[in-house]
Amino acid sequence: MKVLLTGASGHVGQAILGDLADEYEWRLLDLEHPGHDAPGEVFVGSVTDEELVAEAVEGVDAVIHLAGDPRPEAGWDSVLENNINGTYVVFKAAADEGVGRIAFASSNHAVGAFETEGLIPDIYRTDSTFRLDGSELPRPGNLYGVSKATGELLGRWLHDTFETSVACVRIGNLTKDHPPKDYERGQAMWLSYPDCAHLFDRCLQASYGYLIVYGISNNDRRYYSLEPARTMLGYQPQDNSAEFE
Amino acid sequence: MKVLLTGASGHVGQAILGDLADEYEWRLLDLEHPGHDAPGEVFVGSVTDEELVAEAVEGVDAVIHLAGDPRPEAGWDSVLENNINGTYVVFKAAADEGVGRIAFASSNHAVGAFETEGLIPDIYRTDSTFRLDGSELPRPGNLYGVSKATGELLGRWLHDTFETSVACVRIGNLTKDHPPKDYERGQAMWLSYPDCAHLFDRCLQASYGYLIVYGISNNDRRYYSLEPARTMLGYQPQDNSAEFE
Structure with missing residues (x-):
């Protein structure tokens, strides 16, 4: 299975390639070259x-x-061009080519404004029953989040x-x-990095039409x-932040 | 009450001004001058x-x-610039100025893809119980619809x-x-034109935080x-398309 990975050099891309480098025939696209030991054909440039x-x-x-611009504090001009327009360019090119499947890195920031003063920090705790499900x-919560929610619309x-x-994956807080x-x-x-790789592997293997899931x-x-995931x-998922507290 | 009306020369703008010209102190912004009998101060140019x-x-x-570009068939470059970016510019300028209230013309095209082959024309008929409520x-249903749904996100x-x-109003089919x-x-x-004017009047008068309503x-x-409306x-609303069948 031949898979194009855009943003291959970022944290999410590295988490995915860390576990799945040998599982797919990769094409890697990024602004910066991911290095000469990159596990696939490299395309250097912007989406x-x-x-x-x-x-x-x-x-x-x-x-x-x-x-895309990964900064939660990114300004409008950057997310408009890199995230909104960039996502359209990738999606439309894939559709024109007849590509059957896309997994899209959305973000927790698409729903960040649910975390109101009245709800935090309670909803971060184990006795809370508050749940978002997509x-x-x-x-x-910010213009970066607007751009990610717009990618979901696209x-x-x-x-x-x-x-x-x-499949739109609202990625949580990915740390190694x-x-x-x-x-x-x-x-x-x-x-976790392994759960991230496993989740995107499922996005490449499972059967679905359109879905939004949380990636934690x-x-x-x-x-x-x-x-939903x-x-x-x-x-x-195999990891649990509670095991590190 | 001083109100800026962008797109004042379009059909929706004309419906609003048709009934509400004397009810507010208007500022009118459009690409084209709305005429010398325009009921307010005129700003000619783009949002x-x-x-x-x-x-x-x-x-x-x-x-x-x-x-914004009102054409359902509008291309990506136009809706990206005129509708998505234009809405950001207006919203952000309003927030920076401390304007307390915005009514936004969203569209039925934001939900046009609900009208699948399996559902139409049944859902257009009086014995159908299918309802969208926002x-x-x-x-x-198209990139114009993507741009309107993005305006709702903004x-x-x-x-x-x-x-x-x-207040986001998903305007239906406005005809005079x-x-x-x-x-x-x-x-x-x-x-209808009178119901359109009345609905936007309510958007200027009622108390609310954020809402999406259908404008029919x-x-x-x-x-x-x-x-919801x-x-x-x-x-x-006072009009009913059944009275004209």
Whole structure:
């Protein structure tokens, strides 16, 4: 199975390649070259470059689209161009090429404004029953979150228009080796590197039409439901931030 | 009450001004001059012109934001710039100026892909119980619809960040004098000019935080619920497409 991975050099891309380098035939696209031991054909440039993207999607079976400005504090001009326009360019090129499946890195920031003064820090704690499950309307906490929720909309449009299978993963707090320390919010939405790779592997293997799931480990603390990812993707997370407290 | 109306020369703007010209102190912004008998101060230019928009919102109490590329078939470059970026420019300028209230012209196209082959034309008929009420995740039928749903996201972000009151009105099929003929879909989402003016009047008068409502008349045929607009805005539509069949 030939898979284009955009944003291959970022944290999420590295988590995915860390466990899945040998499982797929990779094409890797990023602004920076991921190094000469990169496990696949490399395309250097921006996802807003239509020609480059058209070349990169040629003949692939699936796309994992991670590329974009990853900063929660990113300004409007950057997220408009890199995240909103960039996602359109990738999605449309994939549809034009007849690619059947896209996994999209959305973000917890698409729903960050649910974390109101009245609810935090209670919802980060194990005795809270507050849960988001992806069926709620987004409440972006910043313009980066607006851009990610817009990517989800573009995915919905793509699925309805071209029948592409689209999985949007609202990635929590991805950190290597252990969860963030002294940061309840980060522990509640921790995603370990192995669980991240496994989740995107499921996005490449499972059968679905369009879905939005939360990408977190099996944390005792959490306010995102794991059920949609478990039932629709067969996601079985192995890590839990509570084991590091 | 001083109100900036963007897209004042379009159909929705003309419907609003037709009934409400004397009810508010208007500022009118459009690409084209709305004529020398325009009922307010005129600003000619694009909503993507930050300087012009900053000037136009200065000192207003509310904004009705209608401007943008209105074509359902509009291409990505146009909706990205005119609708998505233009809405950000207007919303952010309003927030920076401390404007407390925004009514935003969203569209039925934000949910157009709910109208699947399996559901139409049944849902356009009076014996159907299928209803959308604004709590559902959008399913844009085209890129114009994506841009309108993105405007709703920007409105949500604005409300959560700046406490601006934001009403998103998913406008149905606005036609003057009578509903579309021989067009069940258009009759199911007909919005008469007087009901349109009344609905935006309610958006300027009612108390709310953030809401999404459907903007249609009291049609016998409909698959959009009127209840949210009735209960949250006090909307009392007077027209019904059935009276013209």
